[in-house]
Structures are given as structure tokens and as C-alpha cells.
Amino acid sequence: MALIQQVCTAPFARAVHPPSVAIFRCRAFSISSPASASQADPRVLLGMSEQELQQLASDFGQQNYRGKQLHHLIYKRKVKEIEDFSQLPQAFRNDLQEAGWKVGRSVVYRAVTAADGTVKLCLPWTLQLLIKLEDNRLIETVGIPVEEDKVSTRLTACVSSQVGCPLRCSFCATGKGGFSRNLKRHEIVEQVLAIEEVFKRRVTNVVFMGMGEPMLNLKAVLEAHRCLNKDIEIGQRMITISTVGVPNTIKKLASHKLQSTLAVSLHAPNQKLREAIVPSAKSYPLDAIMEDCRDYFLDTGRRVSFEYALLAGVNDKTEHAIELAELLHEWGRGYHVNLIPFNPIEGSEYQRPHKKAVMAFAAALESRKITVSVRQTRGLDASAACGQLRNEFQKSPLVIESDNLQSQSDVAVAC
Numbered sequence: 001m002a003l004i005q006q007v008c009t010a011p012f013a014r015a016v017h018p019p020s021v022a023i024f025r026c027r028a029f030s031i032s033s034p035a036s037a038s039q040a041d042p043r044v045l046l047g048m049s050e051q052e053l054q055q056l057a058s059d060f061g062q063q064n065y066r067g068k069q070l071h072h073l074i075y076k077r078k079v080k081e082i083e084d085f086s087q088l089p090q091a092f093r094n095d096l097q098e099a100g101w102k103v104g105r106s107v108v109y110r111a112v113t114a115a116d117g118t119v120k121l122c123l124p125w126t127l128q129l130l131i132k133l134e135d136n137r138l139i140e141t142v143g144i145p146v147e148e149d150k151v152s153t154r155l156t157a158c159v160s161s162q163v164g165c166p167l168r169c170s171f172c173a174t175g176k177g178g179f180s181r182n183l184k185r186h187e188i189v190e191q192v193l194a195i196e197e198v199f200k201r202r203v204t205n206v207v208f209m210g211m212g213e214p215m216l217n218l219k220a221v222l223e224a225h226r227c228l229n230k231d232i233e234i235g236q237r238m239i240t241i242s243t244v245g246v247p248n249t250i251k252k253l254a255s256h257k258l259q260s261t262l263a264v265s266l267h268a269p270n271q272k273l274r275e276a277i278v279p280s281a282k283s284y285p286l287d288a289i290m291e292d293c294r295d296y297f298l299d300t301g302r303r304v305s306f307e308y309a310l311l312a313g314v315n316d317k318t319e320h321a322i323e324l325a326e327l328l329h330e331w332g333r334g335y336h337v338n339l340i341p342f343n344p345i346e347g348s349e350y351q352r353p354h355k356k357a358v359m360a361f362a363a364a365l366e367s368r369k370i371t372v373s374v375r376q377t378r379g380l381d382a383s384a385a386c387g388q389l390r391n392e393f394q395k396s397p398l399v400i401e402s403d404n405l406q407s408q409s410d411v412a413v414a415c
Contacts, residue, residue, distance in 0.1 A: 045074055045082075046104035046186040046193075047227050060095050075231045078193055080105040104186035106131050108194060109138060129194055133187060137163045137180055140211055141191035143199055156205040159191040161221050162212025167244055167280045169267075171309055173345045174211045182217040188224035192232060203232075207240040209263070209307075214241050215249035222256060236260045242307065245284045250292040254299040262296055263338070264289065265307040268315050269323035277315065290331040297332065309340045310358055312351040321364035328370055336371045 054067030109132035146154040163180035236259040244265040268274035
């Protein structure tokens with residue numbers, strides 16, 4: 001779907017060489033009938049609210065404060081296994097495990113970095129992770145730190161919402177890899193916790209711009225959004241939900257009155273060109289999207305941001321920028337455009353635009369009073385386009401490799 005054009009740089013100095021690899025052993029869980037069930041995924045603790053965890057404790061004959069302890073262990077101490085819940089009575093831990101409950105944390109299968117030297121250890125570096133889910137499917141998540149005045153002020157987690165993507169945008173590596181299934185809420189939330197664990201600091205911002213189309217998995221995305229906001233305590237205004245456009249879903253999202261940012265992947269200033277780039281645009285005309293975006297602002301008070309992937313010779317001409325500015329002015333004021341120079345992927349017919357073309361496009365928008373930013377792109381050798389890393393390692397669900405995997409649970413960050 002949307003692109004993350006970022007470098008992926010080594011945090012594991014003693015364990016990896018570009019492209020870097022960190023492999024962890026999977027654990028198998030036996031699941032029996034639960035005493036209680038979360039709506040998203042029965043027997044998974046991650047994603048449950050404090051109130052739900054209190055109810056779960058009560059269902060097991062425990063006092064309510066045990067639910068508060070569970071909440072603290074999962075979201076503050078970030079304990080991964082029930083057997084390590086040392087604050088809880090052994091009998092309660094045994095009961096949870098025997099009933100098939102688990103925390104819901106997956107293993108990091110690969111950690112890949114750029115080899116171009118754009119980032120050095122102990123300075124902000126961008127890391128791309130492959131997370132191996134319980135069914136052996138792989139998803140990508142990216143940690144993006146931002147340094148201002150030599151002080152790290154922000155850490156953004158770019159999270160996936162599906163395994164692959166069914167919309168198959170012509171320039172997107174995720175779409176080329178096919179679609180497997182929607183992610184469950186805990187599988188979305190755990191991506192943020194994985195980034196925090198590697199960077200050893202809190203995630204301040206979350207963008208749903210990884211693999212998949214969030215609006216096609218809106219229920220789980222909204223449940224994960226609630227958890228990220230209420231339990232992990234990331235402000236709603238620090239969360240962005242991106243979409244390439246699915247009919248009727250922007251209105252549905254607006255009804256929840258979130259204070260998060262909606263980012264629409266536009267990629268073209270007219271319907272004909274958009275259909276050539278985004279096949280699903282045929283079922284959701286540009287005027288309909290713009291009308292929904294205008295109504296979204298009226299319903300929520302939150303203006304929409306537009307993502308625009310620049311493809312050399314396709315949609316990156318000055319006349320395209322002028323047409324885009326006219327489109328945005330027609331439907332409102334104050335829109336922001338995020339320009340994304342295309343990150344080349346294997347087998348794609350598209351090319352990356354020259355820097356001069358990118359700057360000319362941005363200048364044409366700015367001269368017509370459209371706020372614009374250009375996403376920085378580094379590490380072009382690191383399979384950094386969203387979905388490209390996953391495609392390199394997985395075309396279909398992985399087979400269990402327990403005999404071949406080497407456990408490296410003691411891998412440490414070099415800083």
C-alpha cells in the first residue's frame with residue numbers, strides 16, 4: 001500500500017553484517033478452551049484493556065487487582081511469557097497457561113540494515129524488522145528515529161495491518177507479494193513493542209503505512225488504535241492511518257471521531273492516471289474520494305494529508321503538480337501533500353525521479369499555496385520499499401526450521 005522509503009541500519013553490531021540477520025527460536029503454544037475471550041483473538045492478552053484484564057482475573061477466581069498487575073506486566077514491563085509473570089501467584093499463571101492463554105508476542109525473524117553507510121551506530125538509525133507470526137507468515141515493521149539538534153526527539157513505528165495486500169498498486173512491492181490474511185489486533189500492537197525493544201526507548205508516533213490496506217481490516221486497526229492510545233499511551237494525534245481508498249470506509253472512520261491523522265495515498269491528479277497506477281481506483285472515483293476527505297474534515301476537524309509517490313516520467317511533471325494543486329483547491333483549503341520519490345523495486349517498470357524533478361514538483365505546489373514535504377530516502381540498497389524485504393524471504397508461509405535456527409536471544413544493541 002503506502003511506501004516507507006527509509007534506510008534500515010544495524011543495531012546489532014556483534015551479530016549482523018549487511019544485510020543483517022537476527023534469528024530467534026519459535027515457541028509452540030497449545031490452545032484449549034479459554035475461561036474468557038477477547039473480541040479480537042481469544043486467549044491472547046496483548047490488546048486487552050485494563051478492564052478486560054480485570055474481568056479475566058475475576059473469571060479465574062482472582063481479585064480485580066490481579067488484572068491491573070497483568071496490565072502492568074504486559075504494557076509497562078513488556079513481559080513476553082506468562083511463565084515470567086513473577087508478580088502473579090504460580091497457581092494463577094498455571095491456570096492461564098493450562099486454559100491456553102498467551103501474551104501474544106511473536107519472534108523477530110530478520111533485522112535488515114542498509115550497507116551504504118548513511119547511518120552509524122549510536123546515532124539515529126532506521127531499522128526494518130521481519131516479524132514471524134504464529135502461523136509462520138512474515139510481516140514488516142520499521143522503526144524511524146528523528147534527531148533534532150543532535151537530540152533524538154521522535155521514534156516512529158511504521159506498522160503493517162495485513163500480511164501482504166490485495167489491492168496490488170502497480171508500484172508497490174507489497175502488492176507484488178500477494179495477500180494472505182488480515183492481522184489481528186495483537187499482531188499490530190506487537191510491532192510497536194518490537195520497535196521499542198530494539199531501540200530501548202518509547203515509540204512516540206505510529207503510522208499505519210506498512211504492508212496492507214488498513215481500511216480493509218478496519219475493525220482490528222481500530223482495536224489496535226485503542227490499545228496504542230489507552231494502554232501504551234501514544235497520543236491519538238501521534239497516530240496516522242493511511243489508505244489508498246476503499247469505498248465507504250473513510251465515512252466509517254470519521255464516525256469514530258478520532259483525533260488521528262488520515263493520510264490518503266493519491267499518487268495522481270486525475271482519474272485516468274490514477275487508474276493506471278492504482279487499479280482499485282476504478283471502483284472509487286477521485287471525486288468520490290475528495291468528497292469523503294472533505295466530509296472527514298467537517299466531521300472530525302482533522303484535515304487530510306495526501307501521499308503522492310513520484311514515478312519518473314509518469315506523474316512527476318510540473319503540469320501534474322499544477323493539476324494536483326487545482327484539485328486540492330477545488331475541494332478545500334489547508335491540505336498537506338507528502339511527496340515520496342519512488343524507491344526502485346525488483347521487477348518494476350517504474351524509475352526513481354531525478355532530484356531536480358522532485359524539487360520542481362514541490363515548488364509548483366508551494367507556489368500555489370499547497371503545503372508540501374518531501375520524504376527523505378536513504379538506503380536504496382536495503383530492500384527498503386514496503387513489502388520488498390518480506391518478498392525476498394517469503395513467497396508462501398514458512399516451514400518450521402527448528403533444527404536449523406540458532407537462538408540469539410542475547411543479542412544486544414551496540415549503543
